[in-house]
Amino acid sequence: MNVTELARKLKINTSELLEVLPEFGFSIGKKAIKVDDRIARKILEIGPKIKDKIESDKKAKLEEYKKIESIDAVEAEKKEIKIPAVIIVRDFAQVIDKPVNQVIRELMKNGVMASLNERIDFETAAILADEFGVKLMLSEDEMQEDVGNKLRFILDKEEKAMLKQRPPVIVVMGHVDHGKTKLLDAIRKTNVMAGEAGGITQHIGAYQVEKKGGLITFIDTPGHEAFTAMRSRGAKIADIAILVIAANDSIKPQTVEAIKIIQQAKIPMVVAINKIDLPDANIEKVKQDLSAMNLTPEDWGGKTIIVPISAKENIGIDDLLETILLVSDMEKEKIMSNPDREAVGTVIESHIDKGEGPVATVLIQNGTLKINDNLCVNDIFWGKARALKDYNSQDIKEAGPSVPVKIIGLKYPPKVGDILEVAAKIERRHKKAKAHELLKEKSLAAKILPAKEEKDESGIKKLCLILKADVLGSLEVLAESLEKIESEEVKVDIVSKGLGNITDSDVDLAESSEAVILGFNVKATPSAQDLARDKNIEIKYYDVIYNLLDEVKKRMSALLSPEIIRKDLGKVKVLAIFKTEKNSMVIGGKVSEGKIMKGAKADILRQKEFFDSGEITELQIGKETVSEVAEGQECGISFVGQPVIQEGDLLLVYQEEKIVKKI
Numbered sequence: 001m002n003v004t005e006l007a008r009k010l011k012i013n014t015s016e017l018l019e020v021l022p023e024f025g026f027s028i029g030k031k032a033i034k035v036d037d038r039i040a041r042k043i044l045e046i047g048p049k050i051k052d053k054i055e056s057d058k059k060a061k062l063e064e065y066k067k068i069e070s071i072d073a074v075e076a077e078k079k080e081i082k083i084p085a086v087i088i089v090r091d092f093a094q095v096i097d098k099p100v101n102q103v104i105r106e107l108m109k110n111g112v113m114a115s116l117n118e119r120i121d122f123e124t125a126a127i128l129a130d131e132f133g134v135k136l137m138l139s140e141d142e143m144q145e146d147v148g149n150k151l152r153f154i155l156d157k158e159e160k161a162m163l164k165q166r167p168p169v170i171v172v173m174g175h176v177d178h179g180k181t182k183l184l185d186a187i188r189k190t191n192v193m194a195g196e197a198g199g200i201t202q203h204i205g206a207y208q209v210e211k212k213g214g215l216i217t218f219i220d221t222p223g224h225e226a227f228t229a230m231r232s233r234g235a236k237i238a239d240i241a242i243l244v245i246a247a248n249d250s251i252k253p254q255t256v257e258a259i260k261i262i263q264q265a266k267i268p269m270v271v272a273i274n275k276i277d278l279p280d281a282n283i284e285k286v287k288q289d290l291s292a293m294n295l296t297p298e299d300w301g302g303k304t305i306i307v308p309i310s311a312k313e314n315i316g317i318d319d320l321l322e323t324i325l326l327v328s329d330m331e332k333e334k335i336m337s338n339p340d341r342e343a344v345g346t347v348i349e350s351h352i353d354k355g356e357g358p359v360a361t362v363l364i365q366n367g368t369l370k371i372n373d374n375l376c377v378n379d380i381f382w383g384k385a386r387a388l389k390d391y392n393s394q395d396i397k398e399a400g401p402s403v404p405v406k407i408i409g410l411k412y413p414p415k416v417g418d419i420l421e422v423a424a425k426i427e428r429r430h431k432k433a434k435a436h437e438l439l440k441e442k443s444l445a446a447k448i449l450p451a452k453e454e455k456d457e458s459g460i461k462k463l464c465l466i467l468k469a470d471v472l473g474s475l476e477v478l479a480e481s482l483e484k485i486e487s488e489e490v491k492v493d494i495v496s497k498g499l500g501n502i503t504d505s506d507v508d509l510a511e512s513s514e515a516v517i518l519g520f521n522v523k524a525t526p527s528a529q530d531l532a533r534d535k536n537i538e539i540k541y542y543d544v545i546y547n548l549l550d551e552v553k554k555r556m557s558a559l560l561s562p563e564i565i566r567k568d569l570g571k572v573k574v575l576a577i578f579k580t581e582k583n584s585m586v587i588g589g590k591v592s593e594g595k596i597m598k599g600a601k602a603d604i605l606r607q608k609e610f611f612d613s614g615e616i617t618e619l620q621i622g623k624e625t626v627s628e629v630a631e632g633q634e635c636g637i638s639f640v641g642q643p644v645i646q647e648g649d650l651l652l653v654y655q656e657e658k659i660v661k662k663i
């Protein structure tokens with residue numbers, strides 16, 4: 001009988017049936033098409049049981065997902081309080097209901113020296129509040145101002161008439177190792193615009209491809225996706241998300257997390273089931289798991305769009321791109337902007353280049369950025385767009401909506417996620433810039449103070465680190481991931497973090513704060529190298545985030561005290577005391593249970609009460625020295641410890657095993 005027919009008779013899905021059959025002792029293979037009639041009859045007989053099992057499996061899976069969700073729920077349970085964009089320290093303490101000196105202390109720990117009348121910005125307040133278990137929100141008035149002032153996405157009627165179609169912006173999300181980077185590479189390789197392929201493929205954070213005459217912009221953040229920070233940012237600026245799920249691994253915790261972020265961002269999603277070239281690829285299983293999350297595939301009557309692909313073998317990539325164009329066409333009213341106005345965009349990459357100074361890649365979201373435009377972040381003058389480059393390092397004169405553009409000429413590197421906009425009234429903003437620079441100097445001065453006095457407080461050991469990276473994106477992700485490494489005994493303390501090569505002052509700071517310097521994609525200057533050698537300061541270099549995190553975990557593990565596990569060996573009934581000395585005894589006894597060994601420890605029990613403990617240093621049976629004595633045998637025991645054993649006592653003999661703990 002055909003498996004499909006059998007499944008139909010049982011009123012269940014074929015792949016679900018094949019998946020569950022081995023558990024009932026039918027090993028017909030997961031790709032079987034036909035089954036022997038005799039076996040089919042047997043399967044039909046236990047049909048209800050099979051159905052029950054499938055149902056309960058589905059429920060269990062749902063529970064599992066719920067569990068993952070509940071981790072987030074804990075976050076959500078934190079109290080939520082609304083505050084303005086800038087708040088005085090004293091008011092802040094009041095709204096979060098904490099003593100003001102505790103708040104100031106916490107600020108100092110974070111390297112900010114502020115008195116109770118000083119102002120802190122929302123970002124600082126939010127970090128601080130988090131440490132007090134309080135979640136902060138920007139008050140609605142501020143949010144409106146935020147959107148109105150910064151993004152200028154609230155358009156008036158006139159502007160609505162100016163709207164034109166723009167290329168869709170795509171973000172790729174999914175569990176680590178499911179193939180996001182490989183997919184982005186595959187798309188880039190096969191579809192970069194003609195004439196540009198083979199050129200320098202410098203990753204600037206995003207790229208564009210051409211398909212059927214239309215352009216598609218991809219946010220390209222390789223290696224960072226494991227971290228929520230980037231993912232949520234990615235989702236905010238994207239129009240469509242590709243959710244990559246490996247066909248041999250199906251839905252994993254980060255997949256669930258990605259789905260949630262996509263749903264929160266209210267953007268459409270295309271599921272790319274990747275690695276279909278692998279022999280253990282199981283597309284049906286992924287579809288089942290998606291269905292269990294209420295994301296029923298289109299071909300199963302649901303709405304979830306699925307494209308099976310292999311990023312490695314270049315299978316299905318064209319289908320995926322065409323699907324994206326289709327989805328983008330369905331969403332076209334949302335994918336519009338006005339190219340004829342001053343540009344506004346979001347920073348997706350930013351670093352200091354040796355030759356070019358601070359550079360940033362900005363995804364233009366509205367308007368057109370032109371050479372020599374004056375740029376602002378948060379209403380503060382940030383520099384002039386002296387040169388613009390596209391993702392192929394080609395000089396361009398302007399960049400319109402959905403175009404990723406590298407900007408050269410900024411005064412400082414902006415933060416990833418910052419909104420960059422063209423400044424119309426430059427004089428006013430110059431003034432603000434001055435104030436901002438003063439503020440910056442002040443906060444830098446505050447940061448130099450190492451948080452030394454905080455060490456060893458509450459008994460938690462600290463691993464002090466100085467972090468240097470080439471780009472802000474990596475620095476942020478690293479700092480965030482390092483702070484997330486959990487242990488009750490050891491904490492990471494990032495004494496300082498910054499962009500650019502490791503310098504003498506980093507080494508000096510490492511010395512005063514007893515920190516290790518970790519460099520990510522950066523080098524140490526020759527003089528810093530010499531200084532580090534003289535002062536015996538450790539500098540480690542990395543180019544892979546995971547390796548850096550691994551190393552930190554290893555170092556944290558080394559600081560953990562080992563866990564001691566007691567392994568009971570046996571019991572000895574004390575029959576005679578032969579010799580009593582200051583710190584030792586020789587006794588005679590009988591092993592009443594288990595066995596005892598030389599070198600083992602012993603607790604003395606008198607009338608079931610614990611008395612004392614010591615160590616068995618020697619064992620004898622008759623005149624012969626032995627290393628262990630088995631149950632039922634009598635022996636002589638040399639005991640080292642308080643000489644308090646009496647006839648009739650019971651010795652509980654055990655060994656202690658040290659287990660080195662790992663993070």
Ligand code: GDP
Pocket residue numbers: 174175176177178179180181182183223274275276277278309310311312313
């Ligand atoms: P990411 O962590 O999601 O960015 O995953 P990567 O793109 O780094 O891929 C993880 C691993 O899976 C790498 O070893 C890739 O070569 C491999 N991989 C990615 N796509 C495929 C695929 O379609 N087929 C196979 N067989 N391997 C793949």
